[in-house]
Amino acid sequence: DSGVTQTPKHLITATGQRVTLRCSPRSGDLSVYWYQQSLDQGLQFLIQYYNGEERAKGNILERFSAQQFPDLHSELNLSSLELGDSALYFCASSVEAGVQTDTQYFGPGTRLTVL
């Protein structure tokens, strides 16, 4: 158990809908990262937050957004869903951005299925 929690575990929805994925980082971790893993793309970085502020963006679509709250939990919002958004979404957390050996610990993921 990495200490990172994600809810829900599974999510099934229809095209055009909007969903919210939630991540609670390990106690004391300030950075949260979101990754997407689809069958044809592998694990891809989406976005990073550090202590409530966006730090970096990866291959995140404009239909997707995220935020990190004062209690450090994070939410990933996916809107106008398409079939191709079906994937595993992982959250990872680490102690602090900029620390030399800043290890990321991953949650169990949310499996999103868009029908």
Add this chain to the structure above:
Amino acid sequence: DAKTTQPPSMDCAEGRAANLPCNHSTISGNEYVYWYRQIHSQGPQYIIHGLKNNETNEMASLIITEDRKSSTLILPHATLRDTAVYYCIVRAYSSGSARQLTFGSGTQLTVLP
């Protein structure tokens, strides 16, 4: 971050050592080598990391060549539960910059009974 090259698949007999190689010939001085594994759609699990010295923890050993252009992850006594995709990731340290991990295709390790 430097690119890594790993064999797509490897087999290992249960109870034997599993040696997973990784090439990172363009690695630079401030880049660390990290290893993660992913067991069948679970979240990636951190294994070990190192800069230039060999490292060992309760899960594995990491051997980095003197020129740092390649490394080997060693699972000393592989079990069936070690069957997973193993990712070798090179990651730079840069203060204040993004710290995301860049995953390649990894090595599918299958531990055989």
